[in-house]
Amino acid sequence: MSEGLRERKKRQTRQHISDVATGLFLERGFDAVTIAEVAEAADVSVNTVYNYFEAKEDLFLDRSKSVVDRLSRFVRARGKGESASDAVFRELRELVEAVSPAIGLFEGYARFMEVVHGSHTLGSRLGFLQHEVLVDLDRTLREETGADEDDTLPTLVAGQLSWVHGTLMGRIAQRMLEGAEPGPASREALVLLDDMEAVLGEKVLKYAVRDA
Amino acid sequence: MSEGLRERKKRQTRQHISDVATGLFLERGFDAVTIAEVAEAADVSVNTVYNYFEAKEDLFLDRSKSVVDRLSRFVRARGKGESASDAVFRELRELVEAVSPAIGLFEGYARFMEVVHGSHTLGSRLGFLQHEVLVDLDRTLREETGADEDDTLPTLVAGQLSWVHGTLMGRIAQRMLEGAEPGPASREALVLLDDMEAVLGEKVLKYAVRDA
DNA sequence: TGAAAACTTGGAGTCATTGCAAACTTTAAG
DNA sequence: CTTAAAGTTTGCAATGACTCCAAGTTTTCA
16 A cells, blocks of 8 residues: 555645645735635635645745755765765756756746745745755764764755855845846856855865775 | 934834844744734834834844855955965854854844744845855955956865865854854864865965955 | 544634825935 | 923724634545
8 A cells, every 4th residue: 555545646636735835926916915825726725725834935946945955965975085075066067957847947937036035034034044044954974974973074065055055046036037048047046156166165165085 | 414313213213123133933833923013112113113023033133144155355454465365264263263253153042043933934045145245255355356257266265265264164053053162162163174175175274365 | 323533514703914094204306 | 381282192993914722525545
């Protein structure tokens, strides 16, 4: 019994509600759409919406949550001889070169960010996600290196790498909002990555090299 | 006419409302206090509260807003031969050594952060302020250096320095929450500042040196 | 098949936030 | 000193997010 009917239905319902809501938000903006409208459009009750999502913002940022552990995944998957920083830069470059929608390199991203910036609540929530990336990576680095509880270095490295990620995403968002096409935005992003790597200190670049 | 009765009264009323609200929040937590209660305790109408503050969170974070342009002020006031980074580290060290409440080094800070962490809205807003520090500093660095519009370096330096500031504040908050006294927390913060400076790259450390 | 467990729903209630117009206060001109 | 204009405060009403609850429904499983 890998997954019962119940589980499947739940996931579908959740996805459906999120999709419908996202569509409405992109069309009319975040504040101009009420939960009641989302519920009606998704053909469920208002309470059901709240069964699946804690707050209105989660309806729009649901997908973005997979971003939180992105850097941790990169670091865990780093190759032999590769530092945490090496892995993060390498993987980010791959995403950028592939013009991946995972980092905002797709047509509709401009409108998405427009909606985000259009709402105080949503904008703040984004800053929160950013911080969660750091916390998540900090934990991962500590697990990977077995660093002492009161060693601050992993936190500092996590801060630097999540800054790289956040700055990259922010720049892409900005360029897309300015009307840039994914292709050119991708090329600019690669330069930015180079610049950021050039700005980091040795201690960060060489942290958590995988020996085995 | 430096300031009429009207202006003075407004400032007093605003301060009074903020003080009363802060008191209640510290006592009972953010969500457990309604605007109606704040209004009653401050002896004004609910609408007056909204005349002065955009949202409930602003009642609690009003003071924190002076933090946004802190780094910009440090940079603008940097001495001859001093880089932006030098100035920021120097001034932060001064605040830390002085055990200044401006960076959370006072008894009540633990409770303050407890309340902040206790509310989703409040926590997110803090991340937003953090980002504003960066944006503000970016603008200042561009003004100070006359950097070209599409030069990304000032943004990167601003990102690094606001990271230093945010990490410092975060660490102090964490230690105070863990029950540390301001004195010891101050000493630990100095070490952290050294660690962070050691982690930064040359490009950042030497940016925007004041020659004249 | 017959509950128990898990979902959905309608309805009522709390509270943040906004819009509006009446009532009040301060300012500044006469 | 009086008074109208401008700015401020307030009560009232309404919208919409979010929570609680109790009454159905559906799915699971012994």
